[in-house]
Amino acid sequence: MRARHGRGAVIAIVGLALLAVVSYTGYAGTTVYQQLESGRRQLVAAQAGISAAARSADPTELRVSADQLRQAERDFSDAGRRARNDPALRLAAGFPAAGRNLDAIAHLAGIGADMSRAGEEAAAVAIQVAALKQQYAGRTLTPDDLQVVLRQAQGIARDYSASTQAIGQQLRAAHRERALVKTTNLVGPLKDAYGALDRALAEADTAFLRFQDVRQVLSDFMGVRLPA
Numbered sequence: 001m002r003a004r005h006g007r008g009a010v011i012a013i014v015g016l017a018l019l020a021v022v023s024y025t026g027y028a029g030t031t032v033y034q035q036l037e038s039g040r041r042q043l044v045a046a047q048a049g050i051s052a053a054a055r056s057a058d059p060t061e062l063r064v065s066a067d068q069l070r071q072a073e074r075d076f077s078d079a080g081r082r083a084r085n086d087p088a089l090r091l092a093a094g095f096p097a098a099g100r101n102l103d104a105i106a107h108l109a110g111i112g113a114d115m116s117r118a119g120e121e122a123a124a125v126a127i128q129v130a131a132l133k134q135q136y137a138g139r140t141l142t143p144d145d146l147q148v149v150l151r152q153a154q155g156i157a158r159d160y161s162a163s164t165q166a167i168g169q170q171l172r173a174a175h176r177e178r179a180l181v182k183t184t185n186l187v188g189p190l191k192d193a194y195g196a197l198d199r200a201l202a203e204a205d206t207a208f209l210r211f212q213d214v215r216q217v218l219s220d221f222m223g224v225r226l227p228a
Contacts, residue, residue, distance in 0.1 A: 032079050032089070032105060039075030039112050042068045046119060050126060057133040066123040073116035080109030097185070104190055107181045111174045111197060115204060118170035121163040122211060128156055164212055171208060174201060 049065035083089060083106040132152055136145065178201065183191045 032082050032086075032109075035075045035079035035082070036105070036109060036112070039072045039079065039109070039116070042072035042075060043112065043116055043119070046072065046116075046123070050119075050123060053126065053130060057130040059127050059130040059134070062123055062127045062130055066120060066127070069116050069119040069123060073113050073120070076109045076112035076116060080106050080113065083109060100185055101187055101190055104181050104183070104186050104194070107177050108190075108193060108197065110177045111201075114170045114174035114177065115200070118167045118174075118204065118208075121167045121170070122207075125156070125163050125211075132156070167208055167211070171201075171204060174204075 046065040046068035049061055049068065053059075053061045053065065083102055089102055132149070136149065139145070178194075178197070181194065183194045186194070
């Protein structure tokens with residue numbers, strides 16, 4: 001009778017331990033999702049702010065966007081670390097289907113962090129350009145003014161050539177990470193997330209090509225066509 005009671009106690013303890021593991025795994029997975037979602041919201045908000053600032057040329061609005069991009073990078077980086085290193089999630093990754101999806105989540109977080117860092121570099125340049133627009137706000141630009149602006153634009157191009165290179169590096173890193181993921185066997189919501197990501201990467205590539213043309217960027221912000 002005592003032996004049977006002892007076995008029952010052991011089974012109960014094992015059951016509680018398994019329940020704790022399952023609960024923690026669920027908690028860890030929920031935390032990763034929340035970090036990814038927070039990063040996505042911050043990134044979307046920053047993109048909207050930068051687009052609005054392209055019309056208003058408000059450096060304050062751009063600084064808010066830069067802060068959002070930094071928070072997005074932190075959120076995505078935290079999600080990626082947890083997805084890769086959390087003991088319970090790595091245990092779950094031992095099952096092939098779960099492993100594929102967890103790896104895809106980790107790569108998704110990495111790409112989000114890469115894109116956030118690229119955005120931070122772009123925002124830093126945009127803040128300088130917005131300050132230049134404020135310098136000439138309310139004035140009708142003369143041909144001489146345009147030449148001065150062009151020289152200042154060339155100065156910005158020299159000062160931020162490193163930023164342009166960094167943006168290119170981050171986008172290339174994002175594409176390398178994306179190439180590691182096949183979406184065929186992913187769960188539906190994750191597959192949809194990668195579809196949205198692919199569109200965002202294509203838009204980022206196009207924006208980067210335009211971003212490299214400092215004269216065009218300044219023309220857009222200043223609202224005038226600068227001389228070649």
